Amino acid sequence: xxxxxxxxxxxxxxxxxxxxxxxxxxxxxxxxxxxxxxxxxxxxxxxxxxxxxxxxxxxxxxxxxxxxxxxxxxxxxxxxxxxxxxxxxxxxxxxxxxxxxxxxxxxxxxxxxxxxxxxxxxxxxxxxxxxxxxxxxxxxxxxxxxxxxxxxxxxxxxxxxxxxxxxxxxxxxxxxxxxxxxxxxxxxxxxxxxxxxxxxxxxxxxxxxxxxxxxxxxxxxxxxxxxxxxxxxxxxxxxxxxxxxxxxxxxxxxxxxxxxxxxxxxxxxxxxxxxxxxxxxxxxxxxxxxxxxxxxxxxxxxxxxxxxxxxxxxxxxxxxxxxxxxxxxxxxxxxxxxxxxxxxxxxxxxxxxxxxxxxxxxxxxxxxxxxxxxxxxxxxxxxxxxxxxxxxxxxxxxxxxxxxxxxxxxxxxxxxxxxxxxxxxxxxxxxxxxxxxxxxxxxxxxxxxxxxxxxxxxxxxxxxxxxxxxxxxxxxxxxxxxxxxxxxxxxxxxxxxxxxxxxxxxxxxxxxxxxxxxxxxxxxxxxxxxxxxxxxxxxxxxxxxxxxxx
Numbered sequence: 001x002x003x004x005x006x007x008x009x010x011x012x013x014x015x016x017x018x019x020x021x022x023x024x025x026x027x028x029x030x031x032x033x034x035x036x037x038x039x040x041x042x043x044x045x046x047x048x049x050x051x052x053x054x055x056x057x058x059x060x061x062x063x064x065x066x067x068x069x070x071x072x073x074x075x076x077x078x079x080x081x082x083x084x085x086x087x088x089x090x091x092x093x094x095x096x097x098x099x100x101x102x103x104x105x106x107x108x109x110x111x112x113x114x115x116x117x118x119x120x121x122x123x124x125x126x127x128x129x130x131x132x133x134x135x136x137x138x139x140x141x142x143x144x145x146x147x148x149x150x151x152x153x154x155x156x157x158x159x160x161x162x163x164x165x166x167x168x169x170x171x172x173x174x175x176x177x178x179x180x181x182x183x184x185x186x187x188x189x190x191x192x193x194x195x196x197x198x199x200x201x202x203x204x205x206x207x208x209x210x211x212x213x214x215x216x217x218x219x220x221x222x223x224x225x226x227x228x229x230x231x232x233x234x235x236x237x238x239x240x241x242x243x244x245x246x247x248x249x250x251x252x253x254x255x256x257x258x259x260x261x262x263x264x265x266x267x268x269x270x271x272x273x274x275x276x277x278x279x280x281x282x283x284x285x286x287x288x289x290x291x292x293x294x295x296x297x298x299x300x301x302x303x304x305x306x307x308x309x310x311x312x313x314x315x316x317x318x319x320x321x322x323x324x325x326x327x328x329x330x331x332x333x334x335x336x337x338x339x340x341x342x343x344x345x346x347x348x349x350x351x352x353x354x355x356x357x358x359x360x361x362x363x364x365x366x367x368x369x370x371x372x373x374x375x376x377x378x379x380x381x382x383x384x385x386x387x388x389x390x391x392x393x394x395x396x397x398x399x400x401x402x403x404x405x406x407x408x409x410x411x412x413x414x415x416x417x418x419x420x421x422x423x424x425x426x427x428x429x430x431x432x433x434x435x436x437x438x439x440x441x442x443x444x445x446x447x448x449x450x451x452x453x454x455x456x457x458x459x460x461x462x463x464x465x466x467x468x469x470x471x472x473x474x475x476x477x478x479x480x481x482x483x484x485x486x487x488x489x490x491x492x493x494x495x496x497x498x499x500x501x502x503x504x505x506x507x508x509x510x511x512x513x514x515x516x517x518x519x520x521x522x523x524x525x526x527x528x529x530x531x532x533x534x535x536x537x538x539x540x541x542x543x544x545x546x547x548x549x550x
Contacts, residue, residue: 003279004028005543007266008286009252009295012097013525014512014532015286016230016238017145021536023243027543030278031238032250032268034287035060035093037231038100040223045216060092060101060221066426069290072435074473080423089321089434089477091288095248098288098479099229099525103218103343103367104199106151107522108142108530111135111162112352112359113408116518120358123441127318127413128358131517132489132498135162138530141537145529150228152202157194160348172344173202173211177337178365178401179344185460186347196346196364199525201226206233217341218367247271251427255283255299255308255508263308263508269427282507282539285485286532289319289514290477293417293484294432296495296510309485309502309510312492316417316484319434320519321477325446325469326363326404327454328377329462336398342368350452351408351521357445359408361521363453366402377402380466401460403453404468406480407446408521410439415475417484436475443471480524485514500535511535 006022008015011033019031036042038060062083071087072078081087092098112119114131122128143166145151152170155161172195175183179195186193201210211226225232238244249271256264256277265279285292293316297307309315346364354360369377374397382392415436423431450469457465488494491503500515502508513519513528520527 001276001278003281004030005280006030006282006284007032007278007280008284009266010097010286010288010291010512011095011230011235011246012092012286012288012512013099013230013528015284016096016235017529017532018284018286018511018536019244020234020238021533021540023238023241025540025543027243029238029244030280031235031244031246032252032266033095033246033248034251035095036248037095037246038221040221043101043221045220060094061090062093064426067431068423068425069431070420070423070433072433072474074437078433089290089481091290091479091481095235095246096229096231099199100221100231101219102229102479102525103341103523104227105343105364105523106146106153106197106199106526107362107520108162109135109520109522109527110160110348110351113518113520116359119352123358123410123439125412126410126439126441128410129486129488129517132487133534138527138534139164141530141533142526144533145526149199149233149529150201150205151197151199151526153197154195155197158192158348160192160351168197170202170205173198173200173213176339176342176344178335178342181335181401181460182345182365182403182456186345186456189456189459191347191349191456193345193347196343198341199228200341201228208232211341213340215338215340215368215370252287252295253298253427253429255285255295257299257301257303257308257505259303261303261505263505273427282509284509284511286512288512289481289484290417290432290434292510292512292514294419296485297419298430304504308508309495309504311504314486314493314495317413317415318411318483318486319415319417319436319475319477319481320409320411320483320516321475322406322480322519323409323438323442323446323476324404324406325450325453326402327450327457327468328400328402328466329454329457329460330379330396330464331399331401331461332463334398335401338368340368342366350449354448357448358410358441359521360445361405361407361449363403363405363449363456366404369397369402371397379464401457401462402468403456405449406521406523407442407449409519410441411483411518412436412439434475434477438472438475480513480519482513482516482519482524485510486517487515488517499538500531509535509539
């Protein structure tokens with residue numbers, strides 16, 4: 001194949017941005033994606049097939065069961081799990097990645113989130129660390145993501161955020177019924193509720209129309225193209241430059257290196273299952289935390305016998321997800337108005353500053369609950385089947401509110417991704433294997449957040465509440481996976497530098513959520529995008545200085 005300047009592996013939130021930034025700077029780019037380019041027509045509104053958890057399947061996860069993973073439970077027993085099973089820790093496999101079907105919450109991390117160890121110290125047994133970059137370093141790139149990808153919302157109701165130069169480019173969606181119920185209750189508690197930010201058009205923006213407010217949002221592709229992801233923003237820009245070629249149904253096998261230890265390109269299986277080699281000056285890995293770590297670990301050679309960038313056994317460590325907790329409240333009046341996306345109001349009062357806790361998390365009302373989601377959210381004591389169960393579903397579906405949020409997870413070096421020694425996928429590649437436990441302090445934070453959600457619901461008039469707090473026995477990553485290729489200044493304790501460049505190989509970059517040192521108390525996608533813009537800017541500067549020319 002003809003040599004190109006850069007090959008980007010993964011067309012998700014980060015990979016799409018990198019491809020756009022490099023191609024608009026004049027570099028020739030090949031963008032590899034293991035999945036397809038889906039449209040809303042491929043995602044019919046089927047509550048069972050497309051609901052958001054992997055209990056019955058993932059809407060845009062791997063299409064077949066030929067790419068299993070191995071999960072080691074808290075007792076040390078290994079289980080081979082399929083993409084249709086919850087323990088798989090699924091992530092999307094399509095152009096746009098998770099941005100095609102996500103809920104689209106668009107949070108900036110707070111300044112403290114980049115210096116957690118300096119702020120709180122490190123709990124025993126944790127690997128809590130500071131980032132090598134600060135909020136101020138990322139602020140202009142947060143702004144770029146908000147304006148180029150498109151974010152609506154209004155931060156004016158809360159003082160709990162980092163400094164910003166400009167307001168969000170679009171106003172918030174009009175409030176729904178839950179907003180009207182929860183806002184005065186939050187204020188009575190002394191909290192600061194506001195319209196949460198979303199990567200969703202509230203007005204016509206960048207040539208596409210506004211949200212139609214349907215119930216099928218989080219977990220579904222948007223049929224009016226009002227949900228903003230890489231597939232309908234930056235990737236089309238990249239392709240229109242003429243410098244970027246997108247190849248779908250292509251599974252990366254390994255990053256190729258020469259006898260000097262520099263990357264020469266990527267070996268991958270094409271849409272027909274044929275093994276190909278794409279030569280490139282630069283390789284960028286943007287496959288999300290589990291698959292990015294797996295690719296590096298599978299890229300073994302004489303100079304890198306333990307995998308690329310893994311000289312100090314850091315690739316795959318510090319795996320994080322988000323520990324979601326909250327509460328459900330039951331009301332004696334209807335709270336549900338069938339206006340999507342549902343999530344509309346949030347508070348950030350609890351992200352930092354609680355004595356004895358290392359951080360916290362934001363709390364918000366949940367996305368619209370399809371009927372299937374009520375199965376595990378009925379009042380305690382409800383029969384699991386029969387007429388009484390059906391009646392409870394009918395009654396409480398429209399008379400309940402869920403408040404929950406992602407807890408700042410405390411990382412541990414023992415929570416990790418490796419490659420399994422025996423299990424292979426359909427291409428014959430060693431599959432991802434993950435093991436380790438969630439640090440117990442994470443549960444202390446999550447339990448506190450659940451009680452705060454419950455208090456908010458009671459203040460809003462809930463006649464009964466049920467806590468949503470659990471203590472899983474092993475690592476949980478799922479859609480918010482992060483941390484396996486963390487950035488840092490010390491090669492012995494990190495995988496990439498502040499510009500997402502491998503310490504060991506200067507023409508290989510990892511640009512996605514895997515470089516996050518901590519995962520914040522927020523949905524991480526806007527930070528993934530900001531880091532992608534930040535790293536791409538550094539890469540283009542160095543390229544223009546001929547640093548990577550072979």
